[in-house]
Amino acid sequence: MKATRLFCLTLLFTTTVSLADTASRVQYLANEGVAVFHGETTLLFDPLFQTRDAYYAQVPEKTREAIIKGSEPFSNISAIFVSHYHLDHFDPVDMLRLMAQQKSTQLYAPQQAVKAMRFASSKDQADIFERVIALDLDYGDAPRIIQSGNLTVQGFYIPHSGWPKARTDVENIAFRVTIDDVATVVHLGDADAHNEHFALHEHEWQEKEAGVALPPYWFFDSADGNDILDTYIKPLRTIGIHVPAAYKNAENIPKEFEGFDLFTKPGETRPLIER
Numbered sequence: 001m002k003a004t005r006l007f008c009l010t011l012l013f014t015t016t017v018s019l020a021d022t023a024s025r026v027q028y029l030a031n032e033g034v035a036v037f038h039g040e041t042t043l044l045f046d047p048l049f050q051t052r053d054a055y056y057a058q059v060p061e062k063t064r065e066a067i068i069k070g071s072e073p074f075s076n077i078s079a080i081f082v083s084h085y086h087l088d089h090f091d092p093v094d095m096l097r098l099m100a101q102q103k104s105t106q107l108y109a110p111q112q113a114v115k116a117m118r119f120a121s122s123k124d125q126a127d128i129f130e131r132v133i134a135l136d137l138d139y140g141d142a143p144r145i146i147q148s149g150n151l152t153v154q155g156f157y158i159p160h161s162g163w164p165k166a167r168t169d170v171e172n173i174a175f176r177v178t179i180d181d182v183a184t185v186v187h188l189g190d191a192d193a194h195n196e197h198f199a200l201h202e203h204e205w206q207e208k209e210a211g212v213a214l215p216p217y218w219f220f221d222s223a224d225g226n227d228i229l230d231t232y233i234k235p236l237r238t239i240g241i242h243v244p245a246a247y248k249n250a251e252n253i254p255k256e257f258e259g260f261d262l263f264t265k266p267g268e269t270r271p272l273i274e275r
């Protein structure tokens with residue numbers, strides 16, 4: 001199965017040139033931050049965060065400001081998805097700034113992240129939370145399904161990497177989002193790569209195949225990780241995220257990840273494949 005993905009990637013690599021601003025596309029922000037553009041719809045995954053050192057890339061300052069202020073191409077953000085409350089994925093203060101600025105944006109986030117935002121917010125920001133959808137899920141819970149306008153949002157609780165020994169207190173949500181019934185993107189956050197988490201909701205996963213999957217890059221280095229992609233997510237295109245910043249120089253990419261598609265340079269794009 002792994003061989004199939006490697007083969008497909010050699011074809012996909014030929015289409016990774018930068019695309020016109022109007023094209024349906026997936027754009028790398030940094031770390032696990034990704035923007036999705038499709039027609040009038042813009043989605044952001046894990047867009048605002050802090051990194052303590054340079055091990056993971058930070059969103060370029062100009063891009064971060066454009067996201068918060070809503071300047072082009074981020075002027076019309078329909079929805080934002082936060083996978084989990086770790087600082088290298090989610091900054092509650094920056095998210096409050098964005099939500100205050102952009103009055104029609106919806107935010108989907110695990111309960112832990114929403115609590116941190118409430119804690120950081122002032123009284124006059126209470127109305128922001130009318131547009132915040134907190135996903136209060138535990139391991140084993142049925143996925144949460146929300147239909148909102150042209151978006152179908154499905155949130156699956158998948159434990160953070162390190163399970164069952166470490167970081168088991170972190171609520172990590174894998175999002176599967178479909179735009180206009182035609183473009184489906186799966187963002188896994190810091191999902192732990194064990195089949196059993198996905199087998200729990202096999203039926204729901206198999207109801208819809210993804211156009212684009214965005215797994216943490218350690219899925220590529222794991223037999224279960226590759227199985228999960230092939231068996232449950234079934235994407236036409238897979239791009240690894242959460243890649244160390246050093247990988248922007250191809251010679252720093254370890255052998256086991258060679259041939260897999262990785263987002264390594266903030267700003268780079270891939271076409272958004274419909275499905």
Ligand SMILES: [Zn+2]
Nearest residue numbers: 084086160190
């Ligand atoms: Zn994390």
